Amino acid sequence: MKNERIIAAYDSIPMDPELSQRLWNELEKETETQARRVRPRRRLRALLLTAAVLALMSATAYAVSSIHQQRQSELREELKIEENQVTGYVEAELPAEATEAVSREPRAVLLSVLPDFDDFLRVYVDVSPVEPEEVTDGYLMDQDEGSDWDLYGISYLSGLDEEHWQEAFIHTRDDSYTEDELVSVNDPETGVSYRYPHSEARKDKYREQGYDPETKTLTLECSLNRDDVPAGETARLHIISVEYRAKIDAEGIEINNDAQPLRDFGYVEVPLPQKRLRTVRFTEPRSFTVDGEFGPVEGKLVGAELSATGLTWLYEIEGVYGSEDLLAVTDEMERDAVLELQDGSRKPVSLSVRSELGPNFRNICGFAGTLDIDAVIGITAGGVHYDFE
Amino acid sequence: MEREWPHTGMSFRALYEEHLPMVYRLAYSYLRNPQDSEDAAQECFLRLMKQKREFRDAGHVKAWLIVTVSNVCKDMLRRKQRQELELDEARDQASPPETDRELLELILQLPEKYKTVIYLYYYEGYAVREIAAMLSLTAEAVKTRLRRARAMLRVDLEENDNEE
Missing domain, CATH: 2.60.40 (Immunoglobulin-like)
Incomplete structure (x- = not known):
């Protein structure tokens, strides 16, 4: 229902007669800037793809990929950032070398940051190189023929320092857990039954959804609590992988606590965005x-x-x-x-x-x-x- | 930028020309200054330009712009940590606004959540149920906001909440 007084009141809002043309010019400028930003990347990608073909033809061990860009795009889609009008989601500028060959040195590349519930931040990071057999997490089990059980896995850890290590999860598109076959083991010492997810289905899921074999890149989801971050605009997040080993037999469970870091992927600088409440x-x-x-x-x-x-x-x-x-x-x-x-x-x-x-x-x-x-x-x-x- | 927007029968330029005044006015009602309102309007049309969703028709685009400009302005206000101006007791007892400008001042001072419903109902002529759908509110909530906003504005606006 329209009302003349309200219409007149709103119509009295001062509006510069040049506004329409001025804003339109700004929009055109912005469109051109975006086009300029995109074109060199496309050219660069074409050049890199050509280089990759040549490299493969000469049996060079390098592969070329823009896996980080692809992951950023997938995450944006999966998290429904635009559809749900999520504020505070920050995509990182990818380093120039991110579109180059697979690194032989361990490295971490920040993809994006999402303000999570409470004071947490969800930090998405690509780490590489990760060999296919390392695409697994802790608590995986292989059943021997005999009565012994060997547990072996790799845990990915992230933290501001060693005091704050937390498990970083291999990113998957879905959160289902039930596909794992759970195996019960009775600990005779404590009388507690432990249930371990059997490995293969889970490994397959990680390899399909969180891993790129060509670039040996694994996507991790790390968690960071703002309360742990010293004052500043960013936080330095350290990422490593460690081996996890355990033996279960009639004597009980023996966990190897002396496992050394398998790889040190280094640090990423994480911005600390605010969320809308x-x-x-x-x-x-x-x-x-x-x-x-x-x-x-x-x-x-x-x-x-x-x-x-x-x-x-x-x-x-x-x-x-x-x-x-x-x-x-x-x-x-x-x-x-x-x-x-x-x-x-x-x-x-x-x-x-x-x-x-x-x-x-x-x-x-x-x-x-x-x-x-x-x-x-x-x-x-x-x-x-x-x-x- | 001149491409036709699917299902609307309009080019982006035509959509821009048609809806800019509405987007700017709504932004101004939140932000109360021309520069910020221009920034908000620009941000809205940039988002529209990048928008990949398919709109059902021109009305759908308009509704999307209304919701988007409200969200953009709310975010800008939060960033600037401005305090929402509540109408105080003394202002409630003042005499009704006589000029359009005085009425506009009262509208601008309404709490955020009332501004949009007043604009949509009395300026744009949307029905209560349409506003409810647009703003993710129940029809009852829209009616409540209209009642309270009317009381704050102290002008004799017609009440016809049942007309949906």
């Missing part, structure tokens, strides 16, 4: 009461803070005496949480991380991919529906 306050939060240690504990889910990669619940809680109380009441409020999207689909939300217990306690849920936060219209949690105003 959508904070929603529920207009009619419902009270939940659970039996606490010393009496009833009352909690209200008063809102949620959404980003493209995760959700943090906002609470008002009274009567808490200990951590059990806190966990009991928040579990109840967040039970079976599901986000409702504008297109009618629903996205289950599950707990990823709890913050430290205390007055600023938070439960944080991370998403596997990304989400268009403006497309969320409501949420159901603890059996209560909340509209997103």
